[in-house]
Structures are given as structure tokens and as C-alpha cells.
Amino acid sequence: MLSRTLTAALAVLALLTGVSSSFAQTGKFPDRMIRIVVPFAAGGGVDALARLLAEKMQANLGVSVIVENKAGANGTIGGLSVQQSAPDGYTVLFSSNTQSMAKLVMAKAPYDPATDFTHIARVGEAPLLVVMSPQQNEKTLAEVGVAAQKNPEKWTAGVPALGSPGHIATIQFMRLSKAQLTLTPYRGTAPALTDVAGGHIQLLTDAMIVLLPMAKDNKVKALAITSAKRSALAPEIPTAAESGLPGLEVAAWYGMWGPKGMPADIVQALNAASSKAIKELADSGKMATLGIEPVSETPDAFAKFMAAEVARNGELLKSVNFQPQ
Numbered sequence: 001m002l003s004r005t006l007t008a009a010l011a012v013l014a015l016l017t018g019v020s021s022s023f024a025q026t027g028k029f030p031d032r033m034i035r036i037v038v039p040f041a042a043g044g045g046v047d048a049l050a051r052l053l054a055e056k057m058q059a060n061l062g063v064s065v066i067v068e069n070k071a072g073a074n075g076t077i078g079g080l081s082v083q084q085s086a087p088d089g090y091t092v093l094f095s096s097n098t099q100s101m102a103k104l105v106m107a108k109a110p111y112d113p114a115t116d117f118t119h120i121a122r123v124g125e126a127p128l129l130v131v132m133s134p135q136q137n138e139k140t141l142a143e144v145g146v147a148a149q150k151n152p153e154k155w156t157a158g159v160p161a162l163g164s165p166g167h168i169a170t171i172q173f174m175r176l177s178k179a180q181l182t183l184t185p186y187r188g189t190a191p192a193l194t195d196v197a198g199g200h201i202q203l204l205t206d207a208m209i210v211l212l213p214m215a216k217d218n219k220v221k222a223l224a225i226t227s228a229k230r231s232a233l234a235p236e237i238p239t240a241a242e243s244g245l246p247g248l249e250v251a252a253w254y255g256m257w258g259p260k261g262m263p264a265d266i267v268q269a270l271n272a273a274s275s276k277a278i279k280e281l282a283d284s285g286k287m288a289t290l291g292i293e294p295v296s297e298t299p300d301a302f303a304k305f306m307a308a309e310v311a312r313n314g315e316l317l318k319s320v321n322f323q324p325q
């Protein structure tokens with residue numbers, strides 16, 4: 001009798017489990033709020049683009065899409081919060097090149113960016129801008145290189161985060177100019193920019209999104225952009241080559257990741273939603289206003305791009321004997 005009762009109970013449980021499973025599989029994604037975690041302080045370039053993206057995705061998906069800033073530990077506090085979240089697509093990470101570099105620049109990285117996350121989409125890239133304290137008299141990158149060679153103790157460069165595009169560009173600057181700078185990591189672009197404007201540090205390199213307004217207000221000096229041609233946003237600012245340092249070409253790129261093990265259909269849904277949002281932002285002119293070129297590619301293409309980027313930057317770091325911190 002007990003055996004028959006147990007068998008019946010198991011049969012009912014199996015039926016209920018099947019129904020529940022079937023319901024979960026046919027549930028429409030998304031049906032509730034999506035959180036986009038930005039691992040830097042508000043006011044930086046990543047944050048600015050994330051908020052524009054969230055606004056468009058919210059309008060297209062019909063659910064709330066909010067941005068949460070979780071800065072610290074070189075961007076890995078925010079990254080870790082996403083990595084430890086359920087892989088259901090409702091918590092995702094939006095960051096820059098910095099996310100891909102954690103294992104190369106941190107002595108004790110809390111995760112492997114390549115294997116502990118799901119690549120969702122890369123959405124844009126932009127040249128960087130090199131700015132200098134208004135208290136300095138140098139006018140070109142070449143002049144900065146010469147001055148830093150003579151008096152390295154007088155030159156400090158802010159780094160928005162270790163492994164950030166600005167960090168890589170600064171190392172490239174040091175390699176090309178043969179100058180030694182003191183590098184000071186910050187918790188995002190905004191606090192570093194404040195210190196450049198105040199003369200507490202001398203240099204900062206990061207995406208044009210956030211540096212250009214203060215440069216146009218003459219609160220910092222714009223020296224050069226790190227691209228092969230001038231930007232339509234600020235055609236008066238020379239390229240690095242025109243400023244006396246050919247070869248300094250580094251771009252910031254922006255992407256979205258989720259926790260490891262996300263279902264393929266949810267990854268594809270988020271990829272499509274972010275791609276559509278970026279296209280709309282580009283068509284409206286907002287991407288151009290930020291100096292960002294839109295990118296649309298598959299999750300697999302994004303993963304391959306990131307792997308190639310990490311390999312190249314790893315070689316650069318080795319060439320200057322960079323030690324993970």
C-alpha cells in the first residue's frame with residue numbers, strides 16, 4: 001500500500017515538475033525589471049552610454065530597465081555582483097575594455113572575464129582623448145614626453161581603472177615616448193578628471209564622452225585624440241600623430257555581459273534588444289554626439305574580439321614589465 005502511495009506521489013510530482021518546467025520554458029522574456037550594472041562611478045563614459053542604452057531598451061522591451069552603479073576594486077565589485085547573479089537575463093553588466101583585463105592587471109582577480117561570464121553584445125567604440133592640467137605649459141604630446149623624461153617625478157597620470165582603455169593608452173604613451181610617469185588608479189573617470197582640473201595630477205586619458213566638455217570649457221587642456229583621424233566632435237583637437245606621437249592609437253569599446261550559463265534564447269533576445277537600441281541611438285545622432293561609433297555583432301563574434309584584444313594588450317603590458325596589482 002505504501003509502495004503504491006509513494007509511486008502515485010512521485011507520478012504527481014513528476015507531472016507538476018513537467019508543467020512547471022513547461023511554463024518556465026514558454027514564459028516570455030522579459031516580464032520584469034532588468035538591472036544593468038555599471039562597475040564605475042556615475043558620470044563617466046560607461047555610465048553615460050549605459051543610461052542612453054537603458055532608456056531605449058526600456059521603451060522597446062516594455063519593462064523597466066535601470067542602471068545601478070557599483071564602483072570599486074577596478075570594476076570587479078560590480079562585475080562580481082553580476083557574475084554571482086542568476087543567469088536569467090535580469091541582471092547584466094555593462095562595461096568597457098576594463099572588464100576584459102581583470103586577470104591581466106589584478107594580482108588576485110575574483111573571476112576570469114573570458115570564462116566566468118556570458119558574452120551578450122559589443123555595442124560601440126570610440127577614440128580616447130588625452131587631457132592635461134591647465135597649470136602645465138606643454139602644448140603637444142611630444143613636449144609632454146620630453147618634459148616627463150627630464151622630470152619624471154613631476155608627472156602623474158590618472159588611470160580610471162587598471163586595465164581601462166585609458167590605462168592601456170597611457171602605457172602605450174610611455175612606451176612610445178620613453179617617458180616614465182607615475183600612474184594613479186581611480187574609481188572611475190569623474191574623480192580623476194576633477195584632480196586633473198585641480199592640478200593634483202597632470203594627465204588623464206579616457207573616452208571623449210566625458211572629457212570633452214571640460215576641455216571645451218578650458219578647465220583641462222586637450223592635447224590629442226588616439227585615432228588615425230580627427231573627430232567631428234572636436235576637429236580642432238589633433239590626432240596623437242599630429243601631436244608628435246605617431247602610433248598612439250587606442251579605442252575604448254563598450255559591451256554587455258551576463259552571468260555564466262545564460263540560456264541561448266535569452267542571450268539572443270538581449271543581443272537583439274541592445275543592437276536595436278544602439279541603432280536607434282545612432283540614427284537619432286546621439287551616438288555621434290558622444291563620439292561613439294555603433295557596433296553590432298553576434299555574441300560569438302564579441303567573444304572572439306575580446307580574446308584577441310586581451311592577447312594584444314597582454315603583450316603590451318609585458319613589454320613594459322607591468323606587474324599585476
